[in-house]
Amino acid sequence: MKKSIKIFIQLLKLNFKNFTIYRTNFYISFVATLLWTTAYVIFIEVIFQHIDTLAGWDKGGMLMIMSFYYLFQNVGNVFFRDNFENFGDAMRQGQLDLVLTKPASLKMMLFFNKIRMDSLASFIINIFLFAYAIRELSEPISIEYLILGIIYTGISIIFFFYFLLFITTFTFWFQKNETLNTIIWNLLQIGRYPRQIYQDIAKIVFIFLIPLAMVASLPTEIALHLGSWKMALYFIGVTVIFGIISNIFFHYGLKQYSSAG
Secondary structure: HHHHHHHHHHHHHHHHHHHHHOOOHHHHHHHHHHHHHHHHHHHHHOOOOOOOEEEOEEEEHHHHHHHHHHHHHHHHHHHHHHHHHHHHHHHHHOOOOHHHHHOOHHHHHHHHHOHHHHHHHHHHHHHHHHHHHHHOOOOOOHHHHHHHHHHHHHHHHHHHHHHHHHHHHHHHOOOOOOOHHHHHHHHHHHHHHHHHHHHHHHHHHHHOOHHHHHHOOOHHHHOOOOOOHHHHHHHHHHHHHHHHHHHHHHHHHHOOOOOOO
């Protein structure tokens, strides 16, 4: 564990050096994220001019879901999105050879190698978004439960990492898997809405089988002291199961790797 932490710190330092060279990307990212977030806030404001609640959620609750969703998404964008999307190219070019021979955590070197420091701007906007959402809540929020919601966002990130790891492993057979990864990131938009809006087959698939609908909704429910602890424990269980299956499948996939080409 100590060795992995040291390696991660070194990766942070290397990526920070690159960030200082290309600082313009930070400002571009900040402006783009600000515009996109503002547009979505306006969208919610317009919607709630015509309705009082959506699937039982008022405007403040919807803004909190949005805040937790962007926190979840921002962590993925900063730490591992590019690495998953570029995994196919790295494999076809034989770049895994060097990683496999290093005495370090394989998944750390593969999926946390490139850290998007320029995307850290999104966290600044996220803080203001949380502040605005909290102001719009109909009832005051407890700091303790807000922290617990943030912790559950961490569990959501772990679940999504292992879900991506499972999907990415198919690259060892199909060679090109970038399209599927892109679809998964777009499918993640499911998580920006309350899980209560999904019914029938969508509920079975996106809440119980592949709980993408809970990645932001569940942390929000916990933060607002509205959540079912049975559902919270179920989500932890699903995350553990995905972690075990994804690791086994990934190591099986590695056996199919035969360097470049």
